[in-house]
Amino acid sequence: MCGIVAYVGEKDAYSLILKGLKRLEYRGYDSSGIALLEDGELNVYKKRGKVADLESQHAGKALKSTIGIGHTRWATHGEPNDVNAHPHYSNNRKLAIIHNGIIENYASIKQNLIKKGHVFQSETDTEVLIHFIEDIQHEAGNSLEDAVKLALREVVGAYAIVVMSVDHPGQLIAARKGSPLVIGIGENEFFFASDATPIIEYTKDVVYLDDYEVALVRDGKLTIQNLDNTETIPYIQTLEMELETIEKGGYDHFMIKEIFEQPRSIADSMRGRLNASEGHLQLGGLSGYMDDLVKAERIVIVGCGTSWHAGLVAEYLFEELARVNVEVEYASEFRYRNPVITEKDVVIAISQSGETADTLAAIELAKSKGATIFGICNVVGSSIARASHAGAYTHAGPEIGVASTKAFTAQVTVLTLMAIAVAKKKGTISDETYRHLLYEMENIPALVEKVFENATKIKEIAYIYKDSNNCLYLGRGFNYPVALEGALKLKEISYIHAEGYPAAEMKHGPIALIDEDMPVVFLATKDSSYEKIVSNIQEVKARKGRVIAIVTEGDTLIPSMVDFVIEVPEALEILTPLLSVIPLQLLSYYVAVMRGRNVDQPRNLAKSVTVE
Ligand code: F6R
Numbered sequence: 001m002c003g004i005v006a007y008v009g010e011k012d013a014y015s016l017i018l019k020g021l022k023r024l025e026y027r028g029y030d031s032s033g034i035a036l037l038e039d040g041e042l043n044v045y046k047k048r049g050k051v052a053d054l055e056s057q058h059a060g061k062a063l064k065s066t067i068g069i070g071h072t073r074w075a076t077h078g079e080p081n082d083v084n085a086h087p088h089y090s091n092n093r094k095l096a097i098i099h100n101g102i103i104e105n106y107a108s109i110k111q112n113l114i115k116k117g118h119v120f121q122s123e124t125d126t127e128v129l130i131h132f133i134e135d136i137q138h139e140a141g142n143s144l145e146d147a148v149k150l151a152l153r154e155v156v157g158a159y160a161i162v163v164m165s166v167d168h169p170g171q172l173i174a175a176r177k178g179s180p181l182v183i184g185i186g187e188n189e190f191f192f193a194s195d196a197t198p199i200i201e202y203t204k205d206v207v208y209l210d211d212y213e214v215a216l217v218r219d220g221k222l223t224i225q226n227l228d229n230t231e232t233i234p235y236i237q238t239l240e241m242e243l244e245t246i247e248k249g250g251y252d253h254f255m256i257k258e259i260f261e262q263p264r265s266i267a268d269s270m271r272g273r274l275n276a277s278e279g280h281l282q283l284g285g286l287s288g289y290m291d292d293l294v295k296a297e298r299i300v301i302v303g304c305g306t307s308w309h310a311g312l313v314a315e316y317l318f319e320e321l322a323r324v325n326v327e328v329e330y331a332s333e334f335r336y337r338n339p340v341i342t343e344k345d346v347v348i349a350i351s352q353s354g355e356t357a358d359t360l361a362a363i364e365l366a367k368s369k370g371a372t373i374f375g376i377c378n379v380v381g382s383s384i385a386r387a388s389h390a391g392a393y394t395h396a397g398p399e400i401g402v403a404s405t406k407a408f409t410a411q412v413t414v415l416t417l418m419a420i421a422v423a424k425k426k427g428t429i430s431d432e433t434y435r436h437l438l439y440e441m442e443n444i445p446a447l448v449e450k451v452f453e454n455a456t457k458i459k460e461i462a463y464i465y466k467d468s469n470n471c472l473y474l475g476r477g478f479n480y481p482v483a484l485e486g487a488l489k490l491k492e493i494s495y496i497h498a499e500g501y502p503a504a505e506m507k508h509g510p511i512a513l514i515d516e517d518m519p520v521v522f523l524a525t526k527d528s529s530y531e532k533i534v535s536n537i538q539e540v541k542a543r544k545g546r547v548i549a550i551v552t553e554g555d556t557l558i559p560s561m562v563d564f565v566i567e568v569p570e571a572l573e574i575l576t577p578l579l580s581v582i583p584l585q586l587l588s589y590y591v592a593v594m595r596g597r598n599v600d601q602p603r604n605l606a607k608s609v610t611v612e
Contacts, residue, residue, distance in 0.1 A: 001606040002086075002100040003027050003072040004181065005198045006162040008172050008217055009189020013068035020191075020198025021051045021070050023246060026254065026400040027194070028606030029072035030080035035087040035096040035164060036065035042096055042166040046085035067170060069162045069192075071098035074606050077106070078123030088127040090134035091118045094166045095144075097130035100194055101158035101179040102611050109154070129155065133163065145216050148173050149227050152214070158357070158610070160209075162192050168218070175214040175227075179610055180355055180383060183207045183215055183222065185236065190217045195379065195608075196239050197246050197398065204239040208381045240380065245397045253599045255401030255493070259585050260452065263445035265396040265406040266578065269413040276438035281421050283414070289390035292372040293418070294425045296346040299324055300339075300371070302331040302362040303350035304609065306404035306488060310376075310411035311350050312481035313577045317416055320574060321423035321437075331362035332612070343370030350415075351375070352399055352407035353608035354382020361612075363387055376414055378407050392418065401600045402607050403493050405585045408485060409448075409578055416441065416575065440572050444579075447569045451582040454566050458583055461548060461564050462590030465519050471496055472510060472545075473584070474503035475523030476533055482523050482577045486584030493592040493602050503529075503536040514545040521587075522562070523580050526552040527573040537561055548587075550580050 003024030007013045017034050032054045033046025045063070047054040051072065071086035078084040087096040091113075103109075106125035109132050114120070118131045129151065137147035144165055152159070158178030165171065174181055174192050184191035184199035184206050191199045192215075196206060209215055212227045215234075224232050251257035258265075274281050286293070293299075299318055301311035308330055315326040329339070331349070335358060341347070347366040351359045354377035363373045363384065375388030378396050385391060396410035420437050423429040429437070465471070471490055475483035480502045487500035501510055503522070514520065520540050524533045534557065540547055547562035552570050559565045568579040592599045 001027055001029075001074040001608055001610045002194070003029060004070075004098055004100055004160060004162060004192060004194040006069040006098070006172055006174070006192035007189070008067040008170060009186065010066055011189065013065045014063040017068050017070035018051065018055055020193060021072055023197040024072050024194065025051060026402065026600060026607050027072065027074070028402060028601060029074045031075075031082070031085035032070070032072045033085045033087050034068055034070040036063055036068040037164065037166065037169050038063065038065050040166070042089075042094065042164070044087050044089060044096055046082055046087065048081050048085060067164065067172070069096060069098045069164055069172070076102055076611055077125045084122045084124050086126055088122060088124065088130050090130045092134060095130055095134055095163060097126060097133075097161055097163050099126040099129060100160040100610065103129055103155050103159065104157040105155060129159070129161070130163070144168060145173055145214065148175060149214055149229070152177070153227050160194060171216070171218045173214065173216050174209065176209045177211045178360070178383065181209045182381070183209060185222065188220055190222060196241055200239060200241050200246065201243050205236050206239055207234045207236055237381070241398060246400060252593070253401065255403055255405060255599050256589055258399055258401050258406045259582070259589060261397070262406050262409050262582065263449045265410050266413050266448060267445045268395045268397065269410040270417065270441065271395070273417060274438060274441060276435070276442045279435055279438065281417060281424070281438060283392045283417060283421060285392045286374070286390050286418070286421070289372060289374070290421070290425060292346055293374070293422050296324060297344045299326045299346050299348060300341065300366070301326060301328045301348045301350065302334050302359055304331050304356050304358055306408050306485060307350040307352060307359070307411060309481045309485040309488070310408055310415060311348070312484070313412050313478065314348070314415040314419065316478050317419040317574055318422070321419045321429055322426055323428045324422070329362070331356065332358040335361040335365050341366050341369040341371050345371040346374065347371045348374045348376060349384055349388060350411055351382070351384045352378045352404055352411070354379045354384040355608045355610050356384070357610050357612050360384055360387060376411055378410065402602055402605050403489055403588070403599075408581065412577055413444070437572070440575055444571070444575060447571055447579055448582055450569045451579055454583060455586055458566055458586045459590045461566070462587055462594060465548075466591050466594040468496055468517070468519050470513070470518060471498040472513065472518060472520045473498060473500040473523070474506060474520060474536060476503045476529035477527060478573055478576050479523035479525065479527070479580055482581050482584065483521075485581055486521060486588070489585055489588035490591065492605060493588055493599050494595050494597055495603075496591065503533055506536060506539070511539065511543070514540055514543040516544040516546065518545050520545045520547050521584065522547055522549045524549045524551050524558050525568060525576050525580055526555060526570065527576060534558065534561075550583055
């Protein structure tokens with residue numbers, strides 16, 4: 001969703017911010033803008049469309065400044081157009097603001113300000129906030145930083161903001177509540193951004209702002225205070241991210257780069273945690289809380305989209321290995337359902353970004369009812385990671401493509417390790433099974449590598465099906481969540497309507513859709529449901545459906561029944577999702593490319609869904 005980049009220092013702010021905004025494009029947006037202090041004037045440049053549109057509008061002009069704020073906007077209040085794009089001026093045009101999040105009580109504040117003579121240019125909640133700050137600043141002669149704090153005490157909602165003022169050259173004020181903001185500290189320079197990607201090439205020293213904190217950079221110094229004016233010492237962390245992880249590195253798209261990165265990202269998720277020959281398995285972030293998991297009467301897993309699918313895989317894993325009751329919930333439903341949660345429950349929140357608003361709200365709710373919260377996040381220092389009691393990072397590296405690929409397999413990897421560790425501690429698996437599982441896990445990256453040998457074949461299949469209007473994905477057991485994930489991948493990047501179902505549910509409705517124009521992707525690996533899946537395939541073939549089957553290497557039965565097969569190596573049933581999802585990611589990618597879609601930034605989608 002919206003992205004923030006701001007800079008104060010000695011470099012050329014315009015080009016630096018523009019580059020930063022391009023780094024944030026993956027988050028999804030529909031307009032962009034930059035404000036600069038140029039020769040004592042506060043100038044705002046903004047444009048609907050891509051950052052390149054903003055850039056071309058000002059091509060050839062010398063925009064010179066060493067301080068500025070920039071934004072990519074994903075529309076919430078008011079349509080995506082030039083006027084609603086950020087930055088926004090205050091009433092006297094002496095202040096400018098960029099803002100991620102939503103100010104929920106903006107309408108009443110706006111009404112009061114209109115009565116006082118404020119004139120608004122846009123339909124946004126953000127413009128109301130900067131007018132409000134100006135109003136408070138002038139009402140009682142408050143300093144700008146006090147006015148920002150006083151305004152933020154009044155607003156309801158979520159925000160990450162950066163404010164600049166024509167009267168204070170060299171000064172930036174930033175604040176956050178519920179929307180991430182990271183501050184990069186360089187030599188005589190400071191960077192502000194909604195995530196670390198625009199900062200990484202300049203400095204690795206960063207401070208993650210906490211909720212209700214206000215950061216002030218003035219005279220080359222950073223100070224941080226709470227809204228109640230208590231000062232906090234900035235906690236400087238070192239970014240572990242490398243620049244090449246946020247660049248395409250010769251690939252056409254981030255998505256295909258990230259798909260092919262999976263042998264490494266899965267290995268990274270296990271690194272330092274698993275050593276099969278020594279029988280070692282430990283997730284450092286969980287130590288101290290392992291007993292809660294072992295004693296849990298129930299595990300409730302919350303997440304959205306692909307992360308929810310990883311949660312479904314975890315349900316099968318924890319029930320199978322650790323014999324514990326698991327429920328998997330859409331965070332968005334859970335948070336508004338008055339769910340029955342007690343201190344005996346353990347909640348696992350899964351989120352790549354660690355910023356998904358619904359998932360964050362779900363864990364706050366569960367926390368308020370006394371549950372222990374485990375966060376499984378990819379982004380280090382993210383809000384969900386920080387709001388959790390304990391957790392494990394997935395260490396997949398930055399995922400830039402909007403469609404989640406390597407984050408999913410990393411989530412499943414970490415959840416598998418968790419389930420094995422809990423099962424071992426509970427004694428629900430034998431030592432022999434435990435050892436065997438560790439060896440099999442260690443071998444997964446090599447098996448994923450083998451799936452890639454089928455990439456050309458998958459491309460050929462994609463060519464045949466690229467013009468389809470619909471597609472059905474069916475699987476059973478551990479492969480049922482994979483069917484859902486395959487369907488989601490196809491629809492989100494190719495815009496082909498796709499549905500995932502448990503294969504046995506087909507008879508209860510979806511079978512009516514089957515005809516010679518309906519491609520059906522079956523997850524049909526050799527597992528405990530194999531015979532049943534074979535019957536389901538026959539039912540589809542009997543109705544002339546066109547079947548693509550993901551099968552285990554060496555299978556001879558299913559290839560004789562279906563139109564196309566894609567083989568994956570043999571693996572333990574509980575580990576199958578880590579392999580069977582790969583061909584589905586590739587299939588979606590190739591279909592989307594052949595249909596000319598914007599694979600990395602599909603329409604209407606955002607990488608990090610920070611609003612409800
Ligand atoms: C699909 C996808 C989304 C996300 C969902 C949750 O490819 O990326 O469905 O999985 O928006 O996001 P996180 O995991 O960041 O909470």
